[in-house]
Amino acid sequence: MSEHFTLRQVRSHMLAPAVRHMAFERTDGAPLRFIPGQFIQIHFDDGGRALKRSYSVGTFHGDPGNPEGLVEIAVSYVEGGAATRLLSGLDVGGEIAASGPYGRFCLHDADTNGRYLLIATGTGVTPYRAMRPLLEQQIAERDLEVVLLFGARNPGEVLYGDEFRALADRLPGFRFMPCLSREGSALPHADERRGYVQAALAELSPDPARDIAYLCGNPNMVDACFEALKGHGLPIPHIRREKYVSPPDPRRAAAG
Numbered sequence: 001m002s003e004h005f006t007l008r009q010v011r012s013h014m015l016a017p018a019v020r021h022m023a024f025e026r027t028d029g030a031p032l033r034f035i036p037g038q039f040i041q042i043h044f045d046d047g048g049r050a051l052k053r054s055y056s057v058g059t060f061h062g063d064p065g066n067p068e069g070l071v072e073i074a075v076s077y078v079e080g081g082a083a084t085r086l087l088s089g090l091d092v093g094g095e096i097a098a099s100g101p102y103g104r105f106c107l108h109d110a111d112t113n114g115r116y117l118l119i120a121t122g123t124g125v126t127p128y129r130a131m132r133p134l135l136e137q138q139i140a141e142r143d144l145e146v147v148l149l150f151g152a153r154n155p156g157e158v159l160y161g162d163e164f165r166a167l168a169d170r171l172p173g174f175r176f177m178p179c180l181s182r183e184g185s186a187l188p189h190a191d192e193r194r195g196y197v198q199a200a201l202a203e204l205s206p207d208p209a210r211d212i213a214y215l216c217g218n219p220n221m222v223d224a225c226f227e228a229l230k231g232h233g234l235p236i237p238h239i240r241r242e243k244y245v246s247p248p249d250p251r252r253a254a255a256g
């Protein structure tokens with residue numbers, strides 16, 4: 001069930017030149033109960049407009065970097081963006097109104113597939129970060145393979161790349177494939193690819209008998225991968241999507 005609460009910023013750092021990892025505590029001291037894959041909304045006033053924006057929760061249980069279980073989000077700065085203005089200027093101790101959790105972009109207990117194809121661009125990787133313990137558990141319990149395809153322009157924009165690489169190194173069954181569209185790494189890992197995630201997806205030969213796909217982030221990428229996966233024969237319920245879009249501006253919507 002979703003609730004309204006206030007978040008206080010505890011710490012933050014830049015994950016990439018225009019992406020900020022932010023960690024918050026609830027001012028009421030309560031934990032945020034959420035299912036990995038869900039998002040929260042922040043509520044704020046922007047020059048007389050009451051706005052809200054959504055952010056996927058990236059917190060995962062057992063994270064040594066977040067023993068307090070703070071509410072973690074990754075915020076991609078958008079030029080001229082209202083939430084960008086607010087969140088990029090928020091200092092430690094700064095408070096924001098929020099609500100949640102929301103959303104159904106979650107793993108399903110009833111899934112018996114042999115492989116998850118997790119596909120993201122940019123901050124769209126955050127839900128998969130939150131899903132880590134569940135994925136690890138499922139890999140341990142059944143013959144499951146997980147492939148994370150992450151689309152970015154260059155190595156500096158591979159968010160949480162070190163974490164996912166370390167997980168892949170430790171966990172047979174989990175594969176991490178960064179797909180870099182503009183510039184590759186100086187010393188690329190064997191699983192790094194040049195180009196868009198769609199191209200790497202074809203290399204994995206999606207199989208309707210075995211695969212369930214999750215797509216998160218840039219709407220164009222989500223649409224392109226959705227069409228590609230349908231083309232490979234995946235049934236629509238096995239292609240789960242979350243598009244990162246802003247709601248329409250209430251002033252522009254009111255103007256017609």
Ligand SMILES: Cc1cc2nc3c(=O)[nH]c(=O)nc-3n(C[C@H](O)[C@H](O)[C@H](O)COP(=O)(O)OP(=O)(O)OC[C@H]3O[C@@H](n4cnc5c(N)ncnc54)[C@H](O)[C@@H]3O)c2cc1C
Nearest residue numbers: 053054055056074075076078081082083084123244245246
């Ligand atoms: C379910 C859901 C989960 C989301 N999770 C995250 C998340 O974890 N992290 C995150 O950073 N964002 C996430 N988003 C997007 C986020 O809610 C905001 O839309 C985004 O941060 C921009 O908000 P803003 O107020 O700064 O920009 P706005 O004021 O909404 O937009 C300013 C201008 O930029 C354009 N614009 C908006 N977004 C983009 C974009 N991505 N690229 C280029 N132009 C854009 C708008 O059309 C507008 O012209 C999510 C969205 C949804 C629906």
